[in-house]
Amino acid sequence: QVQLQQWGAGLLKPSETLSLTCTVYGGSFSGYYWSWIRQSPGKGLEWIGEINHSGSTNYSPSLASRVTISVDTSMKKFFLIMSSVTAADTAVYFCARVALRNNALDSWGQGTLVTVSS
Amino acid sequence: EIVLTQFPGTLSLSPGERATLSCRASQSVSSTYLAWYQQKPGQAPRLLIYGASSRATGIPDRFSGGGAGTYFTLTIRRLEPEDFAVYYCQQYSASSGFTFGPGTKVDFK
Numbered sequence A: 001q002v003q004l005q006q007w008g009a010g011l012l013k014p015s016e017t018l019s020l021t022c023t024v025y026g027g028s029f030s031g032y033y034w035s036w037i038r039q040s041p042g043k044g045l046e047w048i049g050e051i052n053h054s055g056s057t058n059y060s061p062s063l064a065s066r067v068t069i070s071v072d073t074s075m076k077k078f079f080l081i082m083s084s085v086t087a088a089d090t091a092v093y094f095c096a097r098v099a100l101r102n103n104a105l106d107s108w109g110q111g112t113l114v115t116v117s118s
Numbered sequence B: 001e002i003v004l005t006q007f008p009g010t011l012s013l014s015p016g017e018r019a020t021l022s023c024r025a026s027q028s029v030s031s032t033y034l035a036w037y038q039q040k041p042g043q044a045p046r047l048l049i050y051g052a053s054s055r056a057t058g059i060p061d062r063f064s065g066g067g068a069g070t071y072f073t074l075t076i077r078r079l080e081p082e083d084f085a086v087y088y089c090q091q092y093s094a095s096s097g098f099t100f101g102p103g104t105k106v107d108f109k
Helices: none
Strands: A003-008 A019-027 A031-039 A044-054 A058-060 A067-072 A077-082 A093-097 A105-106 A114-116 B005-007 B010-013 B019-029 B034-039 B046-050 B063-076 B086-093 B097-100 B104-108
Touching: A003 A093, A003 A105, A003 A114, A019 A031, A019 A093, A019 A114, A044 A067, A044 A077, A044 A093, A044 B097, A058 A067, A077 A093, A105 B046, B005 B086, B010 B019, B019 B034, B019 B086, B019 B104, B034 B063, B046 B063, B063 B086, B063 B104
Parallel strands: B010 B104
Antiparallel strands: A003 A019, A019 A077, A031 A044, A031 A093, A044 A058, A067 A077, A093 A105, A093 A114, B005 B019, B019 B063, B034 B046, B034 B086, B086 B097, B086 B104
């Protein structure tokens, strides 16, 4: 059974860079897309972007200019970098696996609360 | 971008009752790419239904999904105490990526 475990800095100042890591345990890493989603009280669940084992990415158009998702297939990890954060980026960030054939998010990390405050 | 609307916003019911949750899309969605999730406080969402009507692994058969095009439903046949939570629909399209509805909260009457 696949499990996702995520971590990263939880408190940032405006203009700093958000950095999160998600490690995949069990199951196959190759062949899937791996996604980042965030959840804030004001905007609900919001998809950030995804990456596959070979590094092919897709991003939400609204965040693409500030987001980079990368992967280390050998370590079964993928990463989220978001630059120039503001208070509007305060949210719980989740990593998740994208299921084959139907693009449902079938396994999720535990979530990381990221707060942006001066 | 495909916008999903869920209604009602809150559904107040008692254990044993039937819950019907609705999700409407701003344009037609492929049933293949319509999913439903359950979320409890402090937890990540959990996949319940994929492909509009297929239950995910380990999901009890009191949960069922239906619909097509722009209107989809999630039905919980007889509510158990552990079913009181927030439910989200989600769609995927090549043009919009993933989008989620705002959620329906099922709480105790």
